[in-house]
Amino acid sequence: MPKQFEYPEIFSFAPFFTIQPVLATREKQMGLWRELILSYHTSLKIKTLRVHDCPLWKNKEIGRELNSEAINTIMEDFVESGHGEWEDQTKTRCRILWRKPEQLASDIYDWADTNGFINSVCTVYELHSGEDINGMSFEGADEELLRRALLILEKQGKCTMFKGETSEEDGIKFF
Amino acid sequence: MAHRRGRAGIGALKKKGETSKFTKKAEEIKETSLQSALDTVKQLEIKLTKFAQTHHKAIAKDPAFRHKFLSMCAPLGVDPLTSKKSFWSFLQMGDFYHELAVKVAEVCYAYRSRNGGIMSIKEVQNILVRRGTKFRLNEVVTNYSEEDIVLAIEKLKQLGSGFRIVKVGGTRMVVSVPTELDNDHVQVIQLAQDVGGGITVDMVSDMIGWEDDRVKRALDLLLSEGMAWIDKYEGLEFYWFPSVWKDSFAL
Numbered sequence: 001m002p003k004q005f006e007y008p009e010i011f012s013f014a015p016f017f018t019i020q021p022v023l024a025t026r027e028k029q030m031g032l033w034r035e036l037i038l039s040y041h042t043s044l045k046i047k048t049l050r051v052h053d054c055p056l057w058k059n060k061e062i063g064r065e066l067n068s069e070a071i072n073t074i075m076e077d078f079v080e081s082g083h084g085e086w087e088d089q090t091k092t093r094c095r096i097l098w099r100k101p102e103q104l105a106s107d108i109y110d111w112a113d114t115n116g117f118i119n120s121v122c123t124v125y126e127l128h129s130g131e132d133i134n135g136m137s138f139e140g141a142d143e144e145l146l147r148r149a150l151l152i153l154e155k156q157g158k159c160t161m162f163k164g165e166t167s168e169e170d171g172i173k174f175f
Numbered sequence: 176m177a178h179r180r181g182r183a184g185i186g187a188l189k190k191k192g193e194t195s196k197f198t199k200k201a202e203e204i205k206e207t208s209l210q211s212a213l214d215t216v217k218q219l220e221i222k223l224t225k226f227a228q229t230h231h232k233a234i235a236k237d238p239a240f241r242h243k244f245l246s247m248c249a250p251l252g253v254d255p256l257t258s259k260k261s262f263w264s265f266l267q268m269g270d271f272y273h274e275l276a277v278k279v280a281e282v283c284y285a286y287r288s289r290n291g292g293i294m295s296i297k298e299v300q301n302i303l304v305r306r307g308t309k310f311r312l313n314e315v316v317t318n319y320s321e322e323d324i325v326l327a328i329e330k331l332k333q334l335g336s337g338f339r340i341v342k343v344g345g346t347r348m349v350v351s352v353p354t355e356l357d358n359d360h361v362q363v364i365q366l367a368q369d370v371g372g373g374i375t376v377d378m379v380s381d382m383i384g385w386e387d388d389r390v391k392r393a394l395d396l397l398l399s400e401g402m403a404w405i406d407k408y409e410g411l412e413f414y415w416f417p418s419v420w421k422d423s424f425a426l
Contacts (some may be wrong), residue, residue, distance in 0.1 A: 013404070013415065013417070013420060014372075014373060014406040014408070014413065014415060015373075015404035015405055015406040015413075015415050016404075017406070018404075018406050018407045018408075019403055019406060020405060021398075021405065022399055022401060024288065024292075024400055024401050025398075025404060026286040027288075027400045028289060028401075029404075063408075064406070064408065
């Protein structure tokens, strides 16, 4: 049963669909759009935003919708914030990064440190579905996103990856 | 201010040199009545203190009771909010309103970017109630009335914090920014409240009767302060006020 999404109050506010001319107000508005896009896709577990038919761009109940210029502004701002990345050159599909890879990377390392995994090994599987990770930001995380985070840690010299028999058994050693 | 009492007044007596007898008596009467007045007040104060001691729990919990109590104190010149006298401090009302003042300020700052620094007292109250029930599971939830919040804002005002109350029609709004809101601004916000949604320049000039320039001046200030947001729809420009919109939404 798909989870119902609870739209924030601002979604019923007509001016939300007009890009605000006053800078301070526009910044507030952009923040609210970023939050809306992120929470909508995260709670419904939708990985990709398709620009041409995203249901967030219009609210029939109040008879307002974003024009294409406004949609572009909002999407550019969203990608700029690091929570989204274009999957294609023509910018029609945007991958939603519910948690930025850099944030995940530091969350993972902190967890490893706190739980005594430094200089020891754990598998990729354990990282997203293991017993010790309840409530962690990377619990149930998309494997691809996880690997990107681990790559960042590798670059920082904080871990090293090695292959296991299956991809789930791929291991990580933390330093 | 000249008094024209003719020849029987003090002035006349002074002239006649017979003032001493009369003034002494007048002083005596003044003194006696003053003394008795002071005695009465003292009696009332004692009664009030006893009352406060007996009912301090109710005063803390029930807004209506609290306000009845405060209204009894006022004519006696007793101010439990600011008084440092020990027999009032047990009530901790100063602390109560101090704490509330901090909470009100927090709410106003948190919502400032959304509404430009103006919001209805009712909305502040709703937010405090929501926050109260969210975090206090076992403790007694304090019910803040609108009057409580008004008193807390008075406290904030006294601290010179820029907080003040502005009346828009029948609604009391708390303004937490130094922006000067003149009568034109208030009238425009009130129109938005009456209309119950966005307003255009034409609507304002039709309904209030100002020239376009005057309307635009007022709306532009409110827009630039973040108190109004703009909505472009079918070639028209509507001005919406989050502070007013939220209020109607809350209904």
